[in-house]
Amino acid sequence: MNTEIELKEQDLELVVSEKTLGHLVTNAKEIRDMVKSSLPKYDISNYNDDNIAQAKKDKATLNKAAKALNSKRIEIEKEFMKPFGEFKEIVAETVGLIGECSSKIDAMVKQNEQRYKDGKLKDIRTYFDGTNTNGIDFGKVFKTEWLNKSASMKSVCAEIDGIQSRAGAEIETLKGFGEDFNVLLTYYMGTLDITSTLQYANRLKEQRERAKHAEEERRKAEEERIKARKEASDEHAKAEIRNNDRAHLIPATESGMESSGQEIHNEERLYTRAFKVTATKEQIIALGDYMNENGIDFEKIEL
16 A cells, blocks of 8 residues: 655645734833833932932842843743744744755756766767867867757757868868978867967967078178188288288398399389299290389299
8 A cells, every 4th residue: 555645735835724813911011101201210310429329229220120021021922932933843844854855856866967968978979089080179179068958969969060170171271381280280279269370370470580580680690700700810811921021021232132233213122032933834934024024133043
């Protein structure tokens, strides 16, 4: 025999079969009116240093009366509210029993919903992995609303197809950036935002151009430094040669050679320099002719 009773909302409607509103007959109003009429007697203006003892006595009397009156009020209130207290306690206990049972059912329902979501998530992930030719991170595109019962697997799969298609097209766009493709692909996979990825690509291009320009400037500066050092070195070498030439020049008068009757114009001092020439026969003859034409005295030295 099934003794379980199914609860219905109308069965839990609280019905008051008999209700008698509380009615108290007391002398509370008379006491209040009497106190009001007596208070002027206890006005502070009636006391001074001469009757301070009476003031203390009156204060004690008033405090004692107020305490006794309030204690009686509490006693009557408890007695008067006792029926309602019992009623309140019974209803609170009943609500607690219902709540405890409802909480257990709620836990079971949530477990059931979680099992449903776990199963659906597994199906979604299986479909996603099977179509994920672009290597997209599932966590980047997953939406919790896909797990709702209102979201059919057909609509979820269609959305995944759209994501994969869009990602494939955007990755193809990135391939047009050549050497930056791998870097841009990594950036794109972290955001799946083609706009920010293209902005990043532009920044890379600008950085590379600045680096190239800086390298060209550095190379030019280095070439200029090398050229300047070479020119300085050449000038130094020429100066050394000139200094050496001057050091080896011997005045003709000191060498004991005669001027051979040649005139010395403008009283220029003559020098003698011995050197060895290696050249063709024609060049040797031409050199001799040149020196003769320019009045340069020379003689053959036996080697």
